[in-house]
Amino acid sequence: MTADGRFPRHGMQEDGLASAGPAPAGSVPAASTAAADRAGPGVATPDDGWLRVHPASPFVRGWVALAAIGFFFGRDIFERTLQGRPMFEDGFAGRVPWLVAGGGAVLLVAVLSFVLTWYFTKYQVSGGYVRVNTGFLFRQQRQARLDRVQAIDIVQPLLARIFGLAELKFEVADAGESAVRLAYLKIDDAQQLRATILARAAGIDDDAENPGAPAPEAPEYPVLSVPPSRLIGSLLLSEQSLFVVVGGVASVVLSAVTDNRAFYFYLIPAALGLAASYWNLFNKGYNFTAAISPDGIRLRYGLLDTQAQTLPPGRIQALKISQPPLWRPFGWYRMQVNVAGYGLLDNAGEASSRTTLLPVGKLDDAMNMLALVLPDPGTSRPAEVFGAGLTGLDSDGGFVTTPRRARLLAPLGWRRNGFAATDTALLIRSGRWWRNLVLVPHQRTQSMALHQGPLARRFRVADLVLHTTAGPVVPRLMQAGLDEARALFDEQSARARLARKRQTTEQWLRQVAPPGAEPDSQAAETWPLGNEAHQQQEGPQHG
Amino acid sequence: MRTEAIDPPGIDWHRVSPKFVTVRLVQWALGNLAAVVILSLPLVFVLLEWWRWPPLWLAITVPAVTLVVALWRLVLIPRQVRAIGYAERDDDLLVRSGIFFQRTMAVPYGRMQYVDVAVGPVERSLGLCTVKLHTASPGTNAHIPGLPEAEGARLREQLAARGEARLAGL
Numbered sequence: 001m002t003a004d005g006r007f008p009r010h011g012m013q014e015d016g017l018a019s020a021g022p023a024p025a026g027s028v029p030a031a032s033t034a035a036a037d038r039a040g041p042g043v044a045t046p047d048d049g050w051l052r053v054h055p056a057s058p059f060v061r062g063w064v065a066l067a068a069i070g071f072f073f074g075r076d077i078f079e080r081t082l083q084g085r086p087m088f089e090d091g092f093a094g095r096v097p098w099l100v101a102g103g104g105a106v107l108l109v110a111v112l113s114f115v116l117t118w119y120f121t122k123y124q125v126s127g128g129y130v131r132v133n134t135g136f137l138f139r140q141q142r143q144a145r146l147d148r149v150q151a152i153d154i155v156q157p158l159l160a161r162i163f164g165l166a167e168l169k170f171e172v173a174d175a176g177e178s179a180v181r182l183a184y185l186k187i188d189d190a191q192q193l194r195a196t197i198l199a200r201a202a203g204i205d206d207d208a209e210n211p212g213a214p215a216p217e218a219p220e221y222p223v224l225s226v227p228p229s230r231l232i233g234s235l236l237l238s239e240q241s242l243f244v245v246v247g248g249v250a251s252v253v254l255s256a257v258t259d260n261r262a263f264y265f266y267l268i269p270a271a272l273g274l275a276a277s278y279w280n281l282f283n284k285g286y287n288f289t290a291a292i293s294p295d296g297i298r299l300r301y302g303l304l305d306t307q308a309q310t311l312p313p314g315r316i317q318a319l320k321i322s323q324p325p326l327w328r329p330f331g332w333y334r335m336q337v338n339v340a341g342y343g344l345l346d347n348a349g350e351a352s353s354r355t356t357l358l359p360v361g362k363l364d365d366a367m368n369m370l371a372l373v374l375p376d377p378g379t380s381r382p383a384e385v386f387g388a389g390l391t392g393l394d395s396d397g398g399f400v401t402t403p404r405r406a407r408l409l410a411p412l413g414w415r416r417n418g419f420a421a422t423d424t425a426l427l428i429r430s431g432r433w434w435r436n437l438v439l440v441p442h443q444r445t446q447s448m449a450l451h452q453g454p455l456a457r458r459f460r461v462a463d464l465v466l467h468t469t470a471g472p473v474v475p476r477l478m479q480a481g482l483d484e485a486r487a488l489f490d491e492q493s494a495r496a497r498l499a500r501k502r503q504t505t506e507q508w509l510r511q512v513a514p515p516g517a518e519p520d521s522q523a524a525e526t527w528p529l530g531n532e533a534h535q536q537q538e539g540p541q542h543g
Numbered sequence: 544m545r546t547e548a549i550d551p552p553g554i555d556w557h558r559v560s561p562k563f564v565t566v567r568l569v570q571w572a573l574g575n576l577a578a579v580v581i582l583s584l585p586l587v588f589v590l591l592e593w594w595r596w597p598p599l600w601l602a603i604t605v606p607a608v609t610l611v612v613a614l615w616r617l618v619l620i621p622r623q624v625r626a627i628g629y630a631e632r633d634d635d636l637l638v639r640s641g642i643f644f645q646r647t648m649a650v651p652y653g654r655m656q657y658v659d660v661a662v663g664p665v666e667r668s669l670g671l672c673t674v675k676l677h678t679a680s681p682g683t684n685a686h687i688p689g690l691p692e693a694e695g696a697r698l699r700e701q702l703a704a705r706g707e708a709r710l711a712g713l
Contacts (some may be wrong), residue, residue: 447648449648482548496651500653
């Protein structure tokens with residue numbers, strides 16, 4: 001029996017995660033699961049660590065189907081009642097048995113499939129793996145290595161929230177669907193499972209005396225929250241609102257010029273779409289709070305549907321801080337991240353909310369979050385360097401900008417476009433009106449390329465592109481001077497190489513930092529929260 | 544091979560096989576000639592007086608411009624092929640391409656997730672292959688086309704071995 005034949009998902013997961021290298025660990029757990037499977041369904045008891053999701057979950061997930069059945073049979077009767085006709089037409093009695101039988105059959109099939117789906121969905125966390133078995137006709141057995149976790153989300157749609165249930169999503173780096181989705185668990189169980197997974201992934205072993213004992217939830221310290229008033233303000237002043245105003249003015253002018261009143265009817269769908277979009281942003285961004293724990297950054301948000309994300313340390317591949325022009329008077333910033341597990345999700349709205357590290361925040365908030373993402377800023381004066389990245393011009397904070405000779409290529413941005421490298425990350429800033437600061441930790445640089453078109457060659461400048469995992473952040477250094485770009489290309493290769501060597505394990509609490517990787521104590525004093533966050537990561541707080 | 548402005552100095556570039564020009568020519572013929580033929584059809588119909596529209600000048604201009612652009616691309620092909628180069632350094636692979644729009648890419652061995660070798664029908668008849676490198680980033684678009692089969696196989700093995708030796712996570 002080959003492990004591959006029985007575990008079609010296994011190969012893919014491993015390859016997506018374990019790099020091109022050897023993954024000998026894969027064969028052993030595969031065999032152990034195979035043994036469990038061979039013993040048949042009889043072993044699927046909680047004693048073996050196999051658990052089932054909450055029995056109500058198929059109904060919570062499939063309520064649309066049930067509602068559709070109800071609607072189908074109820075509509076006719078309802079319409080008749082409204083029209084004042086007799087509720088049942090003549091000869092109805094003759095058809096009653098057929099109707100009841102048909103409806104009952106549909107309902108039975110639906111409920112039966114729900115129950116079977118529930119019965120055959122089992123999950124287990126043990127031996128460094130999370131395993132999920134699903135399906136009764138087409139069976140799927142999936143396992144994912146815990147230390148490959150990129151993010152864990154607990155999602156509560158409104159209906160699930162009413163019943164006290166939650167969905168747990170376990171993300172690994174294949175940028176597709178979630179590796180493991182457990183819908184639905186009781187909210188307490190989901191949080192407990194998250195704590196267990198994170199503790200195992202961090203490298204904390206099972207308690208020897210009491211194996212399988214639940215891991216305690218890691219302590220967390222709140223960092224910031226976004227008040228609703230600021231969220232509403234940020235939405236009203238967003239880029240989208242600018243387009244709405246422009247579009248509104250244009251349509252009024254158009255209708256006045258063409259004297260065509262019917263024109264407005266075409267705007268109704270657009271207005272509905274906009275309202276939905278604003279509502280979605282408000283719903284997703286409401287009550288946004290961020291906290292830090294030894295397990296990484298915790299984000300919570302949502303009005304009706306709530307979501308709690310956990311990003312373990314070192315999982316953020318790239319980060320962007322941006323400021324639209326209308327936010328500038330208020331000093332607001334937005335932060336977005338690339339995380340390998342989030343990648344390109346099927347649902348664009350969901351992806352945009354999950355990759356948002358901070359929907360809107362003041363400078364202090366942005367700096368605090370930055371300190372969480374990059375506990376060691378790699379420079380002795382982080383506030384100055386990162387401040388210059390956000391708002392500075394020219395060579396403030398050690399930035400190297402587009403040379404003066406190329407100012408015609410970027411008449412507005414040439415004093416802003418630039419880069420600065422600290423010991424731990426590369427900072428790329430751009431945009432005079434739409435301010436952007438992109439930050440890529442050296443450890444996370446994948447590959448990079450220099451680009452030069454004919455016009456850029458004429459001005460002796462070049463673009464440097466850093467390749468990172470799929471996401472909203474696309475790091476591109478625009479129009480750097482040729483010599484600077486070439487030097488950076490070489491230096492960045494060397495820095496990334498060094499950083500890769502320093503990175504030892506993905507089990508973050510086991511991470512053994514060589515002397516060179518110690519944070520600068522000078523930096524920690526001025527870097528907001530940097531000291532605190534780092535110490536939390538070093539102490540084994542899981543107990 | 545001439546070292547362009549954006550290339551790191553002192554690199555000994557490997558060039559791809561000159562036979563790759565043939566592959567590019569076939570691709571060019573399939574794409575551009577077909578486009579020119581299709582765009583010339585209105586001209587034929589107008590000359591045969593089957594169609595009243597478009598006017599004669601338009602019917603001539605469109606295929607003529609397409610043909611000129613196609614010929615321009617044809618002239619560039621040998622130079623473009625000569626501009627493709629790769630070099631194995633100690634810790635990364637350099638890939639360069641382009642004349643007008645130049646690109647020099649560095650892919651660290653430790654970041655490679657997998658290496659593909661692809662062969663198309665025309666390439667197969669000429670004994671060529673294409674090596675593609677993939678990292679965790681979709682932006683890494685590193686293709687080395689037009690390698691002799693033996694060189695492609697050697698490069699693949701070499702890259703896999705070096706990738707394993709310098710393996711890093713994400």
